[in-house]
Amino acid sequence: MIKTDVVIVxxxxxxxxxxxxxxxxxLKSEVIDNLDKAGGQCIELYPDKPIYDIAGIPExxxxxxxxxxxxxxxxxxxxxxxxxxxxxxxxxxxxWIIKTSxxxxxxxxxxxxxxxxxxxxxxxxxxxxxxxxxxxxxxYSISDKNMFKNKKxxxxxxxxxxxxxxLELSKIAKVTLIHRREEFRGAPHTLNQIKKEGKVDIKTxxxxxxxxxxxxxxxINIKNDDGKETExxxxxxxxxxxxxxxxxxxxxxxxxxxxxxxxxNTENFETNKKGIxxxxxxxxxxxKLKLILSGFHEGALASVECFKRARPNEKYRxxxxxxxxxxxxxxxxxxK
Amino acid sequence: MPKITYIDxxxxxxxxxxxxxxxxxxxAIQNKIPGIDADCGGGMACATCHVxxxxxxxxxxPKVEDGEQDMxxxxxxxxxxxxxxxxxxxxxELDGMVVTTPSKQT
Numbered sequence: 001m002i003k004t005d006v007v008i009v010x011x012x013x014x015x016x017x018x019x020x021x022x023x024x025x026x027l028k029s030e031v032i033d034n035l036d037k038a039g040g041q042c043i044e045l046y047p048d049k050p051i052y053d054i055a056g057i058p059e060x061x062x063x064x065x066x067x068x069x070x071x072x073x074x075x076x077x078x079x080x081x082x083x084x085x086x087x088x089x090x091x092x093x094x095x096w097i098i099k100t101s102x103x104x105x106x107x108x109x110x111x112x113x114x115x116x117x118x119x120x121x122x123x124x125x126x127x128x129x130x131x132x133x134x135x136x137x138x139x140y141s142i143s144d145k146n147m148f149k150n151k152k153x154x155x156x157x158x159x160x161x162x163x164x165x166x167l168e169l170s171k172i173a174k175v176t177l178i179h180r181r182e183e184f185r186g187a188p189h190t191l192n193q194i195k196k197e198g199k200v201d202i203k204t205x206x207x208x209x210x211x212x213x214x215x216x217x218x219x220i221n222i223k224n225d226d227g228k229e230t231e232x233x234x235x236x237x238x239x240x241x242x243x244x245x246x247x248x249x250x251x252x253x254x255x256x257x258x259x260x261x262x263x264x265n266t267e268n269f270e271t272n273k274k275g276i277x278x279x280x281x282x283x284x285x286x287x288k289l290k291l292i293l294s295g296f297h298e299g300a301l302a303s304v305e306c307f308k309r310a311r312p313n314e315k316y317r318x319x320x321x322x323x324x325x326x327x328x329x330x331x332x333x334x335x336k
Numbered sequence: 337m338p339k340i341t342y343i344d345x346x347x348x349x350x351x352x353x354x355x356x357x358x359x360x361x362x363x364a365i366q367n368k369i370p371g372i373d374a375d376c377g378g379g380m381a382c383a384t385c386h387v388x389x390x391x392x393x394x395x396x397x398p399k400v401e402d403g404e405q406d407m408x409x410x411x412x413x414x415x416x417x418x419x420x421x422x423x424x425x426x427x428x429e430l431d432g433m434v435v436t437t438p439s440k441q442t
Contacts, residue, residue: 045381117375117382123410123442158409180414185406207413225416242410244442245375245382260375281377290377 002079004030005310006110007098009086009250012040014280014295015114016069021303023076024327027310030108031078032100034085034119039066041116041281042292044243055293065292075332085119087249089276094309096275110306113271113278114295117260118247125156125239129211137217138237148173152233154220156208157240160186163194165238170199176232178203178222206230211237250282258284268305269298275309277302338431342387344371345439354426360435361385361421371437378422380404384442385421386411387435397424412438 006022008015011033022029037043042051042062050059060068084100089111091097098106122140124130130138142148142165149172155162158179163186166177177194182204184191194200209223220234247260256263256272261284264270269277279302280295288294307316321327337353340363344350354363364372364385373384380403389397394417400408404423408414421435 041376041381045376046379126412126440159406180409181405183405185409244384246442260373 001097001105001107002030004028004106004108006030006112006306007032007086007096007106007108008112008114009033010040010114010116010280010282011035011038011080011082012114012116012280013042013065013069013292014116014299015040015112016066016073017296018112018114018279018299018303019073019076019078020069021300022306023073023078024321024330025303025307025316026326026330027303027307028076029078029112030081030106032081032084032086032098034083034121036082038070038080038082039063042066044120051292053291053293075330085248089253094275109275109309111276112299112302112306113250113262113276113282114280114299115247115250115278115282117245117281118250119245120243121246122239123241123244125208125237127208127210129213133211133213133217133237137213137235138239140239142238145169145172148236150174151235152176153236153238154178154232154234155238155240158184158186159240159242160190161240162186162238163190165240166200167194167197169238170194170197174201175199176201176203176234178206178208178232180207181205203230203232208237261288264298267301269302270305277305338426338428338433340426340430341432341434342369342371343434343436345437356426356428358426359422360387360424360426360433363426364421369437371441372421373441374422380407380420380423383407383411383420386414386441387419387421387424387437388415388417389419389424390434390436391417393430393433393435394419396429412440412442 005027006029008029008031011031019029047063084102087101088099089096095107095109096111148169152174154176155166156178166175169175177200205224206222210221212219220232221229223229262271262278264278264283266285269279271278279298281290339351340354341351352367361374375384376382404420408418
């Protein structure tokens with residue numbers, strides 16, 4: 001069991017800055033995120049798109065912001081637990097016991113939920129029987145490409161994942177690449193390479209309409225805009241339609257919810273449960289704006305209440321980073 | 337105020353007044369119209385405010401940008417008349433527009 005002052009759920013920009021605000025108050029936090037790296041929506045949805053409304057930074061991309069925030073919290077040597085989702089929470093006295101999908105257990109007086117719009121999951125196919133074949137004949141990511149050797153593969157999508165895998169797997173398998181329009185979003189040079197090698201059967205303006213098979217997929221039907229159907233013999237379907245955000249188990253924690261967001265007290269961003277806070281896109285209150293800058297403020301206020309709960313016998317003293325020797329020591333700054 | 341009609345996948349119609357300058361997505365969210373999730377809040381980053389725009393109105397809309405088209409690729413059952421409602425800004429010209437929401441958003 002890992003004991004800590006605060007467990008932060010979500011390693012997006014707001015979760016990362018919360019580490020900072022807690023860190024300068026001398027609090028240790030552990031961060032859990034379902035993705036394999038920090039950055040949240042900034043990294044998954046718009047790594048290259050410039051952001052223009054971070055105070056004091058005229059322009060930066062999602063990736064730059066994430067890297068800068070990681071730099072800023074480096075002195076606190078925070079542990080990140082990636083590829084894990086918080087599954088279950090239970091109260092034990094004044095503490096919360098937090099269990100993840102990898103069966104890691106944490107004990108902490110505070111949980112800060114900075115979960116954005118939920119954890120990212122691959123967008124799943126929704127045609128009939130798709131569920132039956134998922135993990136067996138339908139995949140949303142690839143761990144071992146050798147299983148596709150000499151097989152018939154139908155790849156769906158128009159982005160880089162679809163193009164990269166079409167090109168790669170065409171070396172060892174019979175690949176059909178299916179996309180709903182003629183333009184591909186993925187890198188043009190990959191598409192050119194695929195066309196040059198001529199091994200991939202490209203079917204544009206088609207979408208999946210049905211799957212046929214018994215224990216395994218045998219064929220699929222694809223439909224074009226005019227409703228014309230074509231059969232494609234298929235052993236495996238690879239579907240690359242990006243990620244969606246799902247709230248997951250958070251909805252079962254007994255928090256006051258408003259649709260997909262959690263209601264908070266704006267004094268300290270605490271939810272209806274003592275010691276559970278919500279900040280960033282996932283929290284709601286009158287006038288809430290889903291901006292990164294709002295999340296930074298929310299984290300700062302939540303960190304004060306976290307301090308009071310983690311250090312019940314100490315008095316919280318408000319200090320500035322410019323003048324506090326204590327904060328500067330925590331930041332590893334050598335003072336004269 | 338311009339009127340926008342939202343038809344859900346079961347055929348139920350809801351016509352509401354949406355202030356000029358708001359998006360068709362915001363009109364739906366503010367009036368609790370089901371069928372539009374808008375997870376990313378209007379950033380053209382999630383495709384969960386996907387709608388089908390009635391033909392006669394579709395042609396009156398400003399052209400789809402690449403970024404929007406890329407997101408529509410990922411939407412549930414995209415069609416020729418698919419748009420992201422966060423990109424449709426309500427104006428007098430669009431008074432009376434009819435949009436249909438897909439049977440689901442993810």
